[in-house]
Amino acid sequence: LKTLKTNIAGKKLKVLETTVSTQEEAKALAEAGAPEGTLVVAEEQTGGKGRLGRKWFSPKGKGIWMSLVLRPKQPLHYMPQLTLLTGVAVCRAVRRTTGVMAGLKWPNDLLVDGRKICGILLESAAEDEYVRYCIAGIGISANLDPDDYPDELKSVATSLKIEAGHPVDRVQLIAAAMEEFETLYRLYQQEGFAPIASLWEALSVTLGKRVTVGAASGPVTGQALKLDPHGALVILMEDGRELPVFSGDVELRR
């Protein structure tokens, strides 16, 4: 990453052959005082973590498994915005460096033709409702071949190599992701969430679709309308009411 054109993101870098999860490595560094922008990258994760307690398949040398330490001076309830920002950054980097036209599924999966190519996991440590630090975990299925996937993932996942028809340069993609992230993070700090929301909406494959989301009261089906100013997905329900959803999973329906 010698050519990295950022001031903070990825400037402090820890590269590991193998680790349980780069999230845990980054958390340990953050607890020890690592500055904002510290990046941990691993060739392989033996216990990669996904959202909602799932596992993340992270085979050796095939993907980009990385975690970025952030220290936003913000109350905890702004974290969904940072999650969306990270998705926009990675989506832009993927499109720019590989030409694969991935889209964003709320909150921040990257999909190509309905199949997942990248997942993002934000975890934060707080004190008195303020963020002490946050770890943005990014998993990009870069150079996986169809045979690499276990059976249960074959129909739902794809990789940049499969979509582009050739292997992609992981170092170039990491650098692009850090550059996009830093640009958007600065824009966010200066102008707030509105410009990030517009970028997210333009890259979204969720808006306008019929979706089912798990809400506190049980699953809700409706049309995904827009992001609200906090970063919640606004669903137009069948009874005409609008419901903002902050977390959970969206099922895209035809």
Ligand code: BTN
């Ligand atoms: C999801 O879609 O469920 C989120 C997946 C996040 C995976 C990345 S890979 C790097 C970092 N380390 C982890 O253990 N998880 C994240």
